[in-house]
Amino acid sequence: MDGRLDAVVFTGGIGENAAMVRELSLGKLGVLGFEVDHERNLAARFGKSGFINKEGTRPAVVIPTNEELVIAQDASRLTA
Secondary structure (H helix, E strand, O other): OOOOOEEEEEOOOOOOOOOHHHHHHHHHHHHOOEEEHHHHHHHOOOOOOEEEEEEOOEEEEEEOOOOOHHHHHHHHHOOO
């Protein structure tokens, strides 16, 4: 690690589905080299992952999660 921000990952309910939140967040990070691609940002929702940054800018990616499944698996493991 060289002390710089390499990428931004959006996940969880809001990170996965709130295109406006992602766009506003990346807008504040423009000084660090992040720039959102509006069309890619809108396409990355409802379980669809993908890079949402403009070509040639720092990576920003949406990664869906299944938090409920992980909680259920952990609960099952801990109570077994």
